[in-house]
Amino acid sequence: MTIAYLNGEFIPLEQARISPLDRGFLFGDGIYEVIPSYEGRMVGFTQHMARLATGLAAIEINCELDSMQWQIITQRLISDNRALLGDNIGVYLHVSRGADTRRYHAYPKGVSPTIFGFAFALSEPAKPDRLTHPGASVSLTEDLRWQRCHIKSTALLGNVMHFQQGAQEGNVETILYNQHGEVTEASSSNVFIIKDGKAYTPPLDNQLLPGITRQLVLQCLSLASIDVTEKPVMVDELLSADEVWITSSGKEILPITKVNGQVIADGNVGAIWEQVFTVYSEQKFTL
Numbered sequence: 001m002t003i004a005y006l007n008g009e010f011i012p013l014e015q016a017r018i019s020p021l022d023r024g025f026l027f028g029d030g031i032y033e034v035i036p037s038y039e040g041r042m043v044g045f046t047q048h049m050a051r052l053a054t055g056l057a058a059i060e061i062n063c064e065l066d067s068m069q070w071q072i073i074t075q076r077l078i079s080d081n082r083a084l085l086g087d088n089i090g091v092y093l094h095v096s097r098g099a100d101t102r103r104y105h106a107y108p109k110g111v112s113p114t115i116f117g118f119a120f121a122l123s124e125p126a127k128p129d130r131l132t133h134p135g136a137s138v139s140l141t142e143d144l145r146w147q148r149c150h151i152k153s154t155a156l157l158g159n160v161m162h163f164q165q166g167a168q169e170g171n172v173e174t175i176l177y178n179q180h181g182e183v184t185e186a187s188s189s190n191v192f193i194i195k196d197g198k199a200y201t202p203p204l205d206n207q208l209l210p211g212i213t214r215q216l217v218l219q220c221l222s223l224a225s226i227d228v229t230e231k232p233v234m235v236d237e238l239l240s241a242d243e244v245w246i247t248s249s250g251k252e253i254l255p256i257t258k259v260n261g262q263v264i265a266d267g268n269v270g271a272i273w274e275q276v277f278t279v280y281s282e283q284k285f286t287l
Contacts, residue, residue: 003080005073005117010080013118022114024096026103028155030114031055032094036122036249037078039087043249043284044212045071051210055152056095063095063113073117081119088122090250094154125252128277130269135257136173138246139166140235143176143184143207150206162187173246175238175259178207183233186246189254190214191233194243194272199228213247216287220279226272243270252284253277 004013023029033048049067056063065073074091081089098111126133145158166174166187173186183191185208192201192214199221204210221228238244242265244256253276255269 002084002119003077004119005077005115007115010076016116016118018114018116019099021101021103022096022099023108023111024094024114024154027105028153028157029059030094030096030154031059031061031152032092032154033152034249035074035091035093037089037091038122038125038285040078040082041285042074042078042091044216044287045074047212047215051152051212052093052095058151059097059153060107061095061097061113063115065115077117077119085119085121088124090120090122091117092120093117096154122250125281126254126277128274128281130255130271130274133255133269135255135267135269137171137258138186138256138260139169139171139174140238140260141165141174141176143178145176147206149184149208150204150210152209159187172254175246177235181235183235183238184208185211189246189248189251191238192217192245192247193233193238193241194245194270195237195241197226197272199226199272199276200233200237201228201230202233203230211247213249213252216284217245217247217253217276217280219287220276220283223283224276224279226276239264241265243273245273253280 002013003010004016006016033052035048036043049070077091078089094116096114098113100108100111162174173189175186176184178184183202185191190211192199239262244264246254255273257264257267
């Protein structure tokens with residue numbers, strides 16, 4: 001039985017309860033983060049906290065916990081669950097606006113936020129070896145979500161539906177593109193391509209989440225002396241790339257060898273992925 005955190009208490013996850021009038025339950029009115037850890041060491045904690053604060057400010061939720069208090073909560077969720085979950089643990093942190101006395105769309109006043117966290121097991125990290133990594137396949141479809149994807153909202157139905165398409169097609173993800181044929185992101189990941197030895201990724205705007213792993217990968221590309229440009233990536237550029245990657249806290253840097261049934265380049269995991277993922281694996285706790 002794992003230990004969770006709810007509104008100041010550490011309790012067995014099965015005992016965690018919220019009001020049915022909680023706005024996170026009724027409206028998806030909240031912000032969340034997922035922080036990976038390996039052998040008790042967190043990846044990107046400072047960056048995750050900065051994005052959490054930005055998201056809460058964007059939707060006007062006042063959460064009084066500071067970064068140090070979040071760190072204490074997160075580290076305890078890792079340590080209290082390590083015996084059961086093992087050394088590779090993800091921590092989900094969730095702040096909703098809280099429970100009102102009625103269902104009403106406007107933000108209520110005088111309501112305390114609901115603060116929740118739980119731990120879950122992560123897979124063993126992949127090794128940065130292109131000869132043994134099998135690569136992965138993804139679906140491709142038009143992005144039909146809302147226009148505020150830069151906010152890490154708990155209202156994820158649009159993402160879930162796109163992810164489900166990929167799952168039904170036997171793929172690990174679904175890469176999305178807008179009405180102009182520009183790649184935005186994937187349903188739960190950011191996207192990079194490699195062409196002629198250079199890296200490209202869509203620029204940050206309201207169409208995609210400012211991924212923490214994306215941010216770390218940009219730093220790793222620099223450390224690996226790989227030129228990287230943030231610019232619109234067209235679907236035909238995606239399909240004709242030498243390498244395609246998707247990045248997220250859980251996937252780290254996942255090489256994609258097939259998009260919508262089309263093989264990328266020669267169908268093998270690329271050398272630049274191996275180079276950059278080696279740097280990432282060595283540096284991820286200190287970036």
